Amino acid sequence: MKKHNFYAGPSILSEYTIKNTADAILNFADTGLSLLEVSHRSKEFTAVIEEAAQMIKELLEIPEGYHVLFLGGGASMQFCMVPFNILNKKAAYLETGTWAVNAIKEAKLFGDVDVVASSKDANFSYIPKDFVIPADADYFHFTTNNTIFGTEVRKDIDSPVPLVADMSSDIFSRPVDVSKYDIIYAGAQKNLAPSGVTIAIVKESALGKVERAIPTMLDYRTHIKKGSMFNTPPVLPIYSALQTLKYYKSLGGLKEIEKMDVAKATKLYDAIDSSKMFQGTAAVEDRSIMNVCFVIKPEYAELEKEFVDFASSKGMVGIKGHRSVGGFRASIYNALPMESVDALVAAMKEFEAKH
Numbered sequence: 462m463k464k465h466n467f468y469a470g471p472s473i474l475s476e477y478t479i480k481n482t483a484d485a486i487l488n489f490a491d492t493g494l495s496l497l498e499v500s501h502r503s504k505e506f507t508a509v510i511e512e513a514a515q516m517i518k519e520l521l522e523i524p525e526g527y528h529v530l531f532l533g534g535g536a537s538m539q540f541c542m543v544p545f546n547i548l549n550k551k552a553a554y555l556e557t558g559t560w561a562v563n564a565i566k567e568a569k570l571f572g573d574v575d576v577v578a579s580s581k582d583a584n585f586s587y588i589p590k591d592f593v594i595p596a597d598a599d600y601f602h603f604t605t606n607n608t609i610f611g612t613e614v615r616k617d618i619d620s621p622v623p624l625v626a627d628m629s630s631d632i633f634s635r636p637v638d639v640s641k642y643d644i645i646y647a648g649a650q651k652n653l654a655p656s657g658v659t660i661a662i663v664k665e666s667a668l669g670k671v672e673r674a675i676p677t678m679l680d681y682r683t684h685i686k687k688g689s690m691f692n693t694p695p696v697l698p699i700y701s702a703l704q705t706l707k708y709y710k711s712l713g714g715l716k717e718i719e720k721m722d723v724a725k726a727t728k729l730y731d732a733i734d735s736s737k738m739f740q741g742t743a744a745v746e747d748r749s750i751m752n753v754c755f756v757i758k759p760e761y762a763e764l765e766k767e768f769v770d771f772a773s774s775k776g777m778v779g780i781k782g783h784r785s786v787g788g789f790r791a792s793i794y795n796a797l798p799m800e801s802v803d804a805l806v807a808a809m810k811e812f813e814a815k816h
């Protein structure tokens with residue numbers, strides 16, 4: 462049976478990415494070697510990492526003065542790497558979910574943290590709007606897409622201080638004005654590649670302004686100087702990332718991808734909103750086009766488990782909501798076809814008709 466993959470991360474990748482990665486595991490770039498056993502310093506792999514950085518620059522239209530890095534440690538490593546490198550006295554953070562909470566915790570190790578607003582009081586079901594970014598902060602950090610709670614900031618914020626964004630779960634889902642940011646980072650396993658690599662887009666002029674000693678591996682300048690080859694980078698995920706980037710380009714780039722993502726999300730939210738049995742959990746104006754969170758209405762509560770089983774009997778995987786929200790979450794990343802959204806909508810309607 463065809464599976465419909467709604468996992469939140471690691472998550473669905475394009476067939477193009479998976480097929481080309483599988484091929485390269487058997488014979489990488491006609492070297493007669495597997496991608497798994499080839500030197501990261503071989504000319505064939507050097508070409509891959511350089512092309513991947515170049516394609517990220519192209520797709521996101523990254524201006525001069527920025528570096529694209531491939532790092533280990535996950536997006537969670539960036540929670541400490543960002544303040545280590547650029548927090549002098551005070552940073553401002555927007556608290557919109559679990560990942561923001563984790564980022565704030567790390568920043569506090571390096572200086573004062575001004576949490577300008579939080580939606581914690583409502584279990585992170587919305588994005589706070591009326592906050593003021595202090596002009597004396599070293600930077601303002603926010604999470605563009607709250608993977609667990611299904612809320613998203615889908616535009617580039619205006620800020621009086623440098624912007625830093627965790628775009629782990631919505632990077633490449635829309636065009637971004639990179640010139641507004643000093644640092645953008647994203648774990649690959651939501652919209653790009655298998656887990657193991659994190660991309661960081663770093664503005665050169667943001668660095669070198671803190672006094673503290675920075676461990677070599679945590680210093681962005683180390684990786685800039687060595688083209689992400691200071692130590693062994695995650696070879697396989699970077700190869701897969703390049704395949705995904707090529708696939709995104711073939712789809713027509715980020716404007717086209719955004720249209721497809723919006724169409725998928727709209728169809729699913731419409732089905733939820735018109736349902737007697739289900740309801741969304743995120744504030745309508747802040748709904749994510751990547752992670753659609755919904756619950757079963759209280760009067761049908763006893764059917765929750767049954768719906769998960771019903772959906773899985775139809776080939777759907779990964780729709781159980783995160784334990785901090787409950788209910789269901791359908792992650793509908795770039796690689797998820799409309800056909801999977803249609804299947805979920807049909808399953809919801811059929812289940813509703815049965816009860």
Ligand SMILES: *Cc1c(COP(=O)(O)O)cnc(C)c1O
Binds near residue numbers: 470
């Ligand atoms: C998944 C996720 C993370 C954590 O990523 P790791 O690579 O597991 O450290 C951080 N931020 C956001 C928004 C995420 O979706």
